[in-house]
Amino acid sequence: MTNLTSPAASAAIGLPKTNDMADVIDSLKRLERIGSENSKTTEKLLTAARDLSELIVRQFLPGVGQGVTVATIERKNSLGWADDTSYWVGPVKGDLRLTRNNVIVWDNRSVALEFSKDVADGLLDLIVETLTERAKNGLEGLSVLDAAVEFMKPKFEDEN
Numbered sequence: 836m837t838n839l840t841s842p843a844a845s846a847a848i849g850l851p852k853t854n855d856m857a858d859v860i861d862s863l864k865r866l867e868r869i870g871s872e873n874s875k876t877t878e879k880l881l882t883a884a885r886d887l888s889e890l891i892v893r894q895f896l897p898g899v900g901q902g903v904t905v906a907t908i909e910r911k912n913s914l915g916w917a918d919d920t921s922y923w924v925g926p927v928k929g930d931l932r933l934t935r936n937n938v939i940v941w942d943n944r945s946v947a948l949e950f951s952k953d954v955a956d957g958l959l960d961l962i963v964e965t966l967t968e969r970a971k972n973g974l975e976g977l978s979v980l981d982a983a984v985e986f987m988k989p990k991f992e993d994e995n
Contacts, residue, residue: 877944884950885941888933894966895924902926905933906961908953920953922962 895903902925912918922935932939940950950958 880944880947880951881941884947887954888940888950891933891962892924894962895969904965906958906965908956908958908961920949922953922958 891905895905902923905922905924907922908920910918910920920936922933922940924933926932934940935946935950935953938946941947
């Protein structure tokens with residue numbers, strides 16, 4: 836038979852003790868206090884994840900209905916198989932959101948904690964690399980288009 840040793844457990848099974856009710860009340864107060872602290876911490880965690888994700892999203896300007904991969908963290912699971920984590924900016928519920936494996940990073944405590952761990956492990960550096968590459972590609976594309984416009988201008992001006 837299992838012995839229940841906590842005062843609350845003793846009270847629950849009807850073991851007589853003179854201060855059982857006081858112990859139960861103390862346990863309930865502790866439960867309420869720690870529950871309140873946990874709720875406040877979780878709320879702050881989700882808010883911080885949302886705030887950081889909004890700052891990241893502002894750095895990317897994808898087109899309407901277009902998603903942009905922000906970073907991919909390559910991992911392996913316990914069996915050695917690929918278990919990569921991707922972050923991307925894309926239209927979710929009508930606006931642009933940073934997601935982790937298709938879940939908004941501030942959607943729940945578990946995902947926000949994983950996001951915070953990835954940030955601590957260098958996610959922001961990967962995002963900087965992505966932005967640097969995007970800027971380089973954008974400048975190259977702009978250069979080609981500018982040259983094409985300059986080449987075509989005289990031909991259209993001569994016709995008018």
